[in-house]
Structures are given as structure tokens and as C-alpha cells.
Amino acid sequence: MKGRPCGVFDVKYSQDRAILRTKTHWTLFIGFLILLFTLPLFLNTHLLSMGIIIGTTMIAMFGVQIMVGYTYQITLGHAGFVGFGAYVSALLTHHLGWNFFFALPLAGLGAAAYGLIIGTSTLRCKGLYMVIPTFSAHFIFFYLVNEVFKKWTFGTEGIECASPVFFGFTFDNDLSYFYLVATMTLIVGIGAKNLMRTKCGRAFVAIRDNDVAAEVMGINIFRYKLLSFAVGNFCAGIGGALWAHYVTYINTEFFPVLDTIYYVAFLVVGGMGSIMGAVFGALFWRFLGEGVNYVAPFLDAVLPLSAGNVISSMGLILFSIVTIFFLIREPRGIAHWWELFKQSYRLHPFNY
Amino acid sequence: MITFVQLLISGIAIGLIYALAALGVVVVYKATKVLNLAPGGLLLICAYLAWMFLVQLGLPIPIAIAAAIGASAIIGWSVERFTLRPLIGQPILASIVLTNMIWFFFRGSTFLFWGGNPRMFPKWLAGSSTLFIGGIGIPQIMIWCIVISVLTITALMIYFKFTRSGLAMRVTAEDVIVAENLGINVTRVFSNTWIICLLLFLITAYFVGAIQGVSQDLDFIGVYGVIVALLGGLESFPGAIIAGLVIGIVQSLAGGYLAGVLGGGIAETAPFMVMFFTSFWRPYGFFGLERIERI
Numbered sequence: 001m002k003g004r005p006c007g008v009f010d011v012k013y014s015q016d017r018a019i020l021r022t023k024t025h026w027t028l029f030i031g032f033l034i035l036l037f038t039l040p041l042f043l044n045t046h047l048l049s050m051g052i053i054i055g056t057t058m059i060a061m062f063g064v065q066i067m068v069g070y071t072y073q074i075t076l077g078h079a080g081f082v083g084f085g086a087y088v089s090a091l092l093t094h095h096l097g098w099n100f101f102f103a104l105p106l107a108g109l110g111a112a113a114y115g116l117i118i119g120t121s122t123l124r125c126k127g128l129y130m131v132i133p134t135f136s137a138h139f140i141f142f143y144l145v146n147e148v149f150k151k152w153t154f155g156t157e158g159i160e161c162a163s164p165v166f167f168g169f170t171f172d173n174d175l176s177y178f179y180l181v182a183t184m185t186l187i188v189g190i191g192a193k194n195l196m197r198t199k200c201g202r203a204f205v206a207i208r209d210n211d212v213a214a215e216v217m218g219i220n221i222f223r224y225k226l227l228s229f230a231v232g233n234f235c236a237g238i239g240g241a242l243w244a245h246y247v248t249y250i251n252t253e254f255f256p257v258l259d260t261i262y263y264v265a266f267l268v269v270g271g272m273g274s275i276m277g278a279v280f281g282a283l284f285w286r287f288l289g290e291g292v293n294y295v296a297p298f299l300d301a302v303l304p305l306s307a308g309n310v311i312s313s314m315g316l317i318l319f320s321i322v323t324i325f326f327l328i329r330e331p332r333g334i335a336h337w338w339e340l341f342k343q344s345y346r347l348h349p350f351n352y
Numbered sequence: 353m354i355t356f357v358q359l360l361i362s363g364i365a366i367g368l369i370y371a372l373a374a375l376g377v378v379v380v381y382k383a384t385k386v387l388n389l390a391p392g393g394l395l396l397i398c399a400y401l402a403w404m405f406l407v408q409l410g411l412p413i414p415i416a417i418a419a420a421i422g423a424s425a426i427i428g429w430s431v432e433r434f435t436l437r438p439l440i441g442q443p444i445l446a447s448i449v450l451t452n453m454i455w456f457f458f459r460g461s462t463f464l465f466w467g468g469n470p471r472m473f474p475k476w477l478a479g480s481s482t483l484f485i486g487g488i489g490i491p492q493i494m495i496w497c498i499v500i501s502v503l504t505i506t507a508l509m510i511y512f513k514f515t516r517s518g519l520a521m522r523v524t525a526e527d528v529i530v531a532e533n534l535g536i537n538v539t540r541v542f543s544n545t546w547i548i549c550l551l552l553f554l555i556t557a558y559f560v561g562a563i564q565g566v567s568q569d570l571d572f573i574g575v576y577g578v579i580v581a582l583l584g585g586l587e588s589f590p591g592a593i594i595a596g597l598v599i600g601i602v603q604s605l606a607g608g609y610l611a612g613v614l615g616g617g618i619a620e621t622a623p624f625m626v627m628f629f630t631s632f633w634r635p636y637g638f639f640g641l642e643r644i645e646r647i
Contacts (some may be wrong), residue, residue: 140625315466331442
């Protein structure tokens with residue numbers, strides 16, 4: 001049971017259930033919103049575009065959190081699902097001339113449908129063996145895009161995605177797109193947070209903790225596992241579509257096998273089983289990547305190795321070392337540090 | 353007909369290589385219950401180390417082979433000691449992520465030191481000549497591959513069946529706590545397992561390196577190795593061989609017959625499709641053990 005701050009008493013059930021309980025919570029939340037929406041004033045274009053990438057990653061990461069962190073359906077195909085959403089939206093806007101804002105929900109639903117097809121394997125597979133269908137899903141996605149639907153997706157040449165238009169207003173610069181992504185991230189994040197407080201979310205957690213026991217308690221585990229796949233991949237599809245229409249050009253090279261594993265790895269770094277974990281994971285991933293981009297050219301010049309070797313390999317080495325460090329030293333992730341911080345703030349003058 | 357037999361034979365050749373890589377995964381899973389997703393990276397580091405001793409440093413052949421074996425064993429030991437041992441008792445996701453990260457670590461570090469250019473092994477064992485029997489070409493390397501893999505598999509089975517440390521491994525696989533109560537040094541068993549795994553990867557890496565050269569593409573063999581191990585059942589040596597042959601033949605036939613109809617990517621994707629549909633039929637692989645669960 002999480003401790004309540006001293007002097008805060010819940011006298012109604014609605015108070016007990018509320019996410020934002022105290023005035024301090026509300027002040028901090030509104031302060032955060034103001035900060036988020038005035039952030040472009042302080043950031044240059046480079047940091048702004050990084051913010052957009054972080055936002056889209058975060059949306060996809062909420063999906064991984066729901067699938068892996070809450071339901072424990074290990075997915076090693078998330079970059080494929082992200083790509084699936086991106087391609088659905090790209091095809092709808094490019095060939096049928098749809099508005100992006102109609103294509104966006106369909107991108108989510110398309111990715112969710114693909115996830116459901118893959119998820120039917122949960123009927124037989126569980127735990128470790130979920131690696132098989134999800135990892136295959138990634139490669140089947142490559143094959144679908146590059147060979148089967150080549151006529152429409154233009155295969156490896158890639159497809160263009162137009163910038164979103166909303167009643168004559170085009171989101172074609174970083175500033176406007178930042179607001180779009182920030183709003184979507186907030187909506188998906190709050191939605192994911194709330195989903196976990198419903199019957200469905202509690203069923204997910206029950207399946208994670210022990211799926212045999214969950215079944216005995218009357219939870220239809222096949223249905224809820226499929227639901228988890230659908231919701232998780234819906235988030236992935238939304239994130240992918242938003243990302244695709246920001247970079248305005250995609251091909252399958254943008255959804256490598258590496259990313260599919262980084263999604264799960266940085267979820268572990270961020271912290272499993274809380275929405276903040278996904279937020280921290282996405283932030284940590286992208287900032288670490290940015291750090292590598294800054295340091296690698298310098299190291300490449302200093303170290304006595306062939307030119308270019310450090311630039312291509314430093315990301316791999318650093319990411320793997322960081323993840324291994326977190327797995328061994330702090331398996332509960334950055335979200336655990338956040339919890340510790342909150343706990344010590346609540347009990348402020350005392351140690352425990 | 354000749355095309356068919358030719359495709360079949362090249363499928364068997366590549367399938368045996370997958371099977372050798374898969375044996376490393378199976379050995380580790382049997383004893384430590386860790387799904388080893390790292391063969392990509394471990395194959396790379398083994399191949400590059402062997403190449404370094406044989407070609408780059410130009411050591412005499414027996415010393416180079418001994419050095420390669422020793423280096424692989426040290427890598428296997430340190431992977432187990434420094435990354436996997438602290439994770440004993442953690443949920444399976446931890447070991448899945450960890451082994452993936454070991455893959456990336458070795459992929460990155462081999463690229464750091466040796467770059468992306470393909471390197472070739474000397475041809476002293478793997479002759480590049482091809483035998484022709486009735487119009488069907490059989491590369492000599494493939495005959496060596498069959499001989500060596502049969503020898504390796506027999507040796508592994510004898511080791512598991514008849515030696516004391518093999519017996520210790522089987523007990524550890526069954527139940528770690530029982531093994532500890534019987535006085536078996538479980539941590540040493542885990543180390544031994546990883547050393548055996550790395551030696552198997554060294555053999556695989558040599559064959560792949562002799563056929564297509566040592567390059568960063570090698571890690572894809574590792575990915576297929578994992579697939580083969582999962583398809584054959586994670587606890588079964590014969591399963592790994594059979595699944596390796598199935599995947600190799602499927603890949604070769606798909607590349608030969610279906611590439612014109614379904615696009616060139618079918619050769620790479622067909623194994624994954626086989627995997628996906630097998631997961632409905634036999635989720636634990638062909639010969640895997642289905643664990644009965646209790647609450």
C-alpha cells in the first residue's frame with residue numbers, strides 16, 4: 001500500500017480512486033502542462049525535433065508497457081507493429097488522399113488487427129515461447145511491405161507521407177508538430193493510466209502475476225491477452241503514424257530489428273509496471289542516443305581505430321552496457337527511483 | 353529433378369550449420385533454463401577471434417586453434433560469471449533482454465575492432481572444390497560440415513549420458529535445488545555449460561566463415577539458430593538437428609521455387625512463417641517438453 005501524505009484523509013471513495021488527490025498534485029500537474037506547452041519557447045529546432053521523436057517513442061512505449069509490463073506478453077516485434085501503423089497511415093493518405101486525422105485512428109486499428117492475428121498464438125504459447133510469434137511478426141511485416149504489397153508500398157524505395165492538415169492548417173514545421181505530438185502523448189498516456197484502473201486493467205495484472213490463477217478466478221485469459229495485444233499495438237500504430245508523418249518519408253529500414261529489442265530493453269530500464277516507467281524509458285533511450293551522436297565523432301577522431309568504426313558501433317556497445325547494468329543493479333528501473341523520491345518527499349522531515 | 357536435389361543438398365548444408373548454432377542454444381537452455389538469444393553476437397566474436405589468430409596474427413595452425421578455443425572458453429565463462437549469474441532467480445524477461453544485449457555488445461565490439469569488411473578463412477580444412485556425383489554438385493565443405501556436426505552431436509550426447517559432469521548438468525536441468533542438495537556445484541555446471549556453448553559456436557563460426565566469409569552478416573545465422581532451437585524444442589538435441597534440416601530445406605526450396613512467384617524475400621521469411629504456424633500446432637517445438645503448471 002502506498003503511503004498517503006500526512007494529514008490527507010480519504011473520506012469518499014472518489015477521493016481514494018482519484019489520480020490527482022491533493023492541491024499540490026493539481027498545482028504540479030497544471031504547472032507541468034504549462035511547462036510542456038511553453039517548452040518550444042526555450043528549445044531550439046534540434047531539441048524540438050528531439051522532443052517530437054521522444055513523444056512518438058513514448059506513445060509506442062505505452063503499448064509495450066501494457067503488453068509486457070502489465071500483461072507479461074513478451075513482445076519482440078514492437079518495431080514491426082509501429083511500422084505497420086506507420087504504413088497503414090501512409091497508404092491511406094498517399095493513395096486514397098485521406099486526411100491524416102482520419103487515417104490516424106485507422107493506423108492504430110490496423111496495427112491492432114495485425115496484433116490480434118499475431119496474438120491468436122497466445123492460445124497455445126505463453127511466457128518464454130511468446131518470443132516465437134512476435135519475433136516472426138517483425139519479419140513477416142518486412143515481407144508484407146517489401147514483397148506482397150510492393151505495388152502500393154513501393155517496396156524498399158519507401159513511401160512519402162504528407163504533413164497533416166487540419167481545417168486548412170498544415171502541421172509542417174517542428175513547432176506545430178510538437179504541439180500535436182505533445183497532445184497525443186498526453187491523451188494516450190492518460191488513457192493508458194486510466195485503463196489500468198478498470199476491470200480490464202486489473203485482469204491484465206492478474207494474468208501477469210499468475211495466469212493459471214487468473215483463469216481459475218474466472219478471467220477469460222485468452223480474451224484479455226488478445227485485448228492486451230490489441231491495446232498495446234493500437235498505441236504502437238498511433239506512435240508509428242505520428243512519427244511517419246513527421247519524417248514525411250518511410251521505408252522498412254526505419255524499423256530495424258534493433259529497435260524491436262530496444263523497446264523492451266528500455267522498458268526494463270525505465271521500469272516495468274507503471275506508466276512513468278514507459279515515460280522514463282523513452283526519455284532515457286532518446287537522450288542516450290543523442291549523447292552517443294555527440295560523443296561518437298569525437299571518440300572516432302581520438303581512438304586509433306579505422307575511421308567510422310566508433311560511430312557505427314558506439315550506440316550498440318553503450319546501450320547494451322547500460323541495459324545490462326540496469327538489469328543487474330536496478331531491475332526495477334528508473335521508475336523505482338522516482339517512487340523512492342516521492343516517498344521521501346511525502347515523509348519529508350522523517351527518514352521513514 | 354536435378355534442380356530439386358541440388359536445392360535439397362544446399363538446404364541440408366545450411367540446415368546443418370543452423371543446427372550446430374542451435375545446439376549451443378539447446379545446451380544452455382537444458383542446464384540453465386536461459387533462452388540464449390545471443391548466438392548472433394557470440395558467433396561473431398568467435399569467428400573474428402579465430403580469424404585474428406589464424407590470419408591477422410599468422411600464428412602456426414595448432415597454436416592458433418588452441419588460442420581460439422581458449423579465447424572462446426574464456427568468453428563463455430565470463431558471459432556466465434559477470435552477466436548471467438547475478439540474474440539467477442530473476443523473471444524470464446530479464447534473461448531474454450540480457451542475452452539480446454550480449455548479442456548487441458559483441459556485434460558492436462567486433463565492428464569496433466574489425467570494421468564491416470568481410471574477411472576470409474584460409475582454405476586448409478574447408479576446400480573450395482566441389483564433388484560432382486551424377487551431375488549434382490556437392491561442395492566439399494558440406495561433407496566436412498556433415499562429418500563434424502555428426503561427430504559433435506555424438507560427442508555431446510556421450511558427454512551428457514556417460515560422464516559425471518554431464519550427469520550433473522542433467523540433474524541441474526531438472527531441479528537446481530535438488531542438485532545443490534546432492535552436492536553438485538551448480539555454478540560450476542553453469543560455467544561449463546556456457547563454455548560448451550561457446551565451443552559449439554566456434555565450430556559453427558568456422559564453417560560459416562569458411563563458406564561466406566567473416567562479416568557482420570554472420571549474426572543472422574545466430575537468429576536462425578535460435579529459431580531452429582525453438583522449433584525443435586528447447587530441451588532436445590535430435591530436435592535441433594531435425595528442425596535445422598527442416599528450416600534449411602524450407603529456406604532453400606522457397607528460395608528456389610517460390611522466389612519468382614512470391615518475391616525474393618520469401619527465402620528469408622519462410623522460416624519465420626514456419627515458426628509462426630508451428631506455434632499454433634506445437635508451441636513447445638517438435639520435441640520440447642510441455643511443462644504441467646500448477647498454481
